[in-house]
Each structure stands twice: as C-alpha cells, then as structure tokens.
Amino acid sequence: MMTPDEPPLLGSRWPILTAQIVAALRDDGENGLAEQVAALRVLRMCECDDDFCQSFYTQPPPDGAYGPDHRNVAPDPSWPGMLILDVVRDVIMFVEVLYRPPLD
Template sequence: MDQDHPLVRDVYPDLITELVSLLEDEGERELAICVWDVRLFGECGCSDDFCQSIRTSDHLPGQPYGQGHRCVPLLPAKGMLNLDVVDGRIAYVEILDRPTMRREADT
C-alpha cells in the first residue's frame, strides 16, 4: 500500500462512516471493511461545482477499468454516491450533488 497517500478516513472521516453504513445496507460486507483502508490518490479534477469525487487508486483518469470492474451505486440521504470497484478494490468514489465535504485538517 502506498504510504505517500493519506487514508481517506483521516481526511474525510464522515464520508467513510457513511460509506460503511451504506455498503452494509447493500449487503456489501467486504467492501464495507475495505473502505476503511482506501487512500486518497487525488480529487476528480473535473471542476464541476456539483462534483467532489475522489480517486482511491493510481488508475489513469479517463481510461476504462476493464475486466473485473463493477459499479456499486449507493443510496445516501442526499446526492449520489457510486463506487467503481476493480477486482474487489475500491478505485474511485463518485460524489455528486452533496453538501461540501470538509477536510479533517480544515475543521
């Protein structure tokens, strides 16, 4: 695991808590456990004001994930949360139309 990238739980703890709960609600127990250890590789970078999506792997933006990819849509109280999962690992967290997330260091 790349130690140069912070754990998402350290940067956005509320997001991880919500993802764990939503994944458990969807019966995605293994992903609910794995999400605790995802790392923040970068922000989406699209500059859309409704997007706060984050990369949790070193996958090149704009490239297809290929074999072993699946999308896991979740049902949050507000906005949209979808996960791109490749071979059982969370590669991307799509975060759309949600209240602005604050980095833990910003609080």
Template sequence: MQQDHPLVREVYPELVAELVDLLESEGERELAVCARDLRLVGECDCADDFCQSFLTAPHPRGRPYGAGHRCVPLLPSQGMLCLDVVDHRIVYVEVLDRPPLRRHGAGPRM
C-alpha cells in the same frame, strides 16, 4: 508508495462512516471493510461544482477499467454516491450533488 496518500477516513471521516453504513446495508461487507482503508490518491479534476469525486487507486487517465470492473451505486440521504470497484478493490468514489465535504487532518490542500 501508496503510504504517501492519506487515509480517506482521516480526511473525510463522516463520508467514510456513511459509506461503511451504506455498504453494510447493501450487504457489501467486503467493500465495507475496504472502505475503512481507502487512501485518497487524487481528486476528480472535472471542475464541476456538484462533483467531489476522488480516486482511491492510481488509474491511467481516460483508460477503461476493463474486466472485473463493477459499479456499486449507493443510496445516501443526500446526493449520489457510487463506487467503482475493480477486482474487489474500490478504485474511485463518485460523490455528486453533496454538501461540501469537510476536510480533517493533513490531507493535500486544494
């Protein structure tokens, strides 16, 4: 079922390249590898202008991530990027105060 979701690196190649770079410079090699294979599972629906966050794993709405969850804040040149990681898996990419992401390929339309 996961296969139905597009690869984030095909939809937002620039963003994934940046994530991989930032993760490698943080010493998060394992996550840098995961970042290449993330799938775009859903978009954040908060409707805030500055927010372009997205889900990379299905997660029940409003449910805490629970044990094994950690936050990985990154230091991009612009805005804020933060990953939610559960059991070594990236489940959510927070993209805040960033220029509009450019979409490539055949991702789901807004």
C-alpha cells in the same frame, strides 16, 4: 504512522463521509467492500471541475477504461445526492461523490 509521501487515509481526511460510505455499503450487502473503506487513501481528487462533484481516486487511475472486471456499486447514501464506487476485482478504485454538501 503516515510518511510525508503517503496520501491521507479517507477516515482521517473525512471521518463523517467514511462512516457514511461504510453504512451505505453494509445496508446494500456489500460487506467486503465496507471492510476496505478504513484502509482507503485519497490519492487524487477528480479533475472534472463540475461544481457538484467531490469524487476521488483511491487507486491509481487507469489508462483508459477499467476493463471487463469493472463494476459500479451504487449504494443509497444517507445524504441527498449520489454515491457510486468503481470497483475492479473487488477493489475500490474510485469513489464518486455527487450532489453532496461540501466535504470539509
């Protein structure tokens, strides 16, 4: 059970998006990352104010760049648009959701 201070799980906030991310990661052979998705929490939305961006942090944002252990994973999503995950030491830190119909 979630306490009032805990950020929502991705799956409870956006179940369709959650399933789409898992499917895209599995299709891309990123099974380890796909297994993390059910436990991801939406800590904070991106603050860029771009109308095409619905990205969010799943871990606290870094002070500056993520560093040498960072990689981008860009599986092909099932929607028109882009999905890019910022991954550090095989942990999903940030989920970029770009040019996608509004999340609701």
